[in-house]
Amino acid sequence: MSTYNFDYLDELEAEAIHILREVAGQFEKPALLFSGGKDSITLVRLAEKAFRPGKFPFPLVHIDTGHNFEETITYRDQMIESIGERLIIGSVQESIDQGKVIEQNGKNASRNALQTVTLLDTIAKHQFDACIGGARRDEEKARAKERIFSVRDEFGSWDPKRQRPELWNIYNGKIHKGENVRVFPISNWTELDVWNYIRREKIELPSIYFAHEREVITRNGQLMAASPFLNMDAEDVVFRKQVRFRTVGDMSCTAAVESEATLIDDIISEISESKISERGARLDDKVSEAAMEDRKKGGYF
DSSP: OOOOOOOHHHHHHHHHHHHHHHHHHHOSSEEEEOOSSHHHHHHHHHHHHHHTTSOOSSOEEEEEOSOOOHHHHHHHHHHHHHHTOOEEEEEHHHHHHTTSSOOOOSTTOOSGGGHHHHHHHHHHHHTOSEEEOOOOTTSOHHHHTOOSEEEEOTTOOOOGGGOOOOOTTOOOOOOOTTOEEEEOTTTTOOHHHHHHHHHHHTOOOOGGGSOEEEEEEEETTEEEEOOGGGOOOTTOOOEEEEEEOSSOOOTTTBEEEEOOOOSHHHHHHHHHHOOSOGGGGBGGGGSSTTHHHHHHHTTOO
8 A cells, every 4th residue: 555755844835736726716817926035936836836737827926126136136037037937027116207106215215115006006907816925924923914815905905804714725715896815825834844845845046045245234233235225324334244134125124144054954954043033134024013014904915
């Protein structure tokens, strides 16, 4: 009699593939939100397992702030060419040029929050009824409140009190015209799960996830990559440091961590010993106690 070795990564993978196929079956115009970060890269691998040898039943959508890490954009373009899928880019710079959003001023200015308007415009333009994202419940307490199928109203707003029950892996994608659903297939994964899966699947990542030496400054107690997007002044002292990034976002709000981890095994060991969430390196989450929840209510990822 045959036996199967089904470990916890297999279970997480099977759940995520089931969710992706539910999206394909329940929605007319879904999309996969792609940031170039490890979580959305993991989603692409899961989509390959769910739908190959066919094409994905959805395009990839990148909301480009214009202030991204160069390594991330290079990886994005190479990956799209490799997998042969469609990429839609929503430009925050275009939203600024059209007067739909106003660029922040000051030393801690960031385009991160401006992505919401660009995302909602992109959803409306292409009439997406479901957007797949790589958010996980372990990242932040507002994300811990969210269901795997998270309904957004016609304005893109999220109401934590309007959560639908999700029992026995049954997901309700029924929505009214104008509404859309954000879907999180790896919601039950942890940062460590993602890295273990990346190691098992031998997934390539942007180089900034691994320790490297680069010019940084210290801002608000965090190490930030030296960049003109930071509105640096005479008080900002640039120095070189061995760092890596646990999360990838807008350069103006994504901090690095000191690290010597150049291999995935080293990163897994480092994460296992860390007492700080990866979102601890995102300055935009520190604006207020409810910063993430407020952004999500406004239509954020």
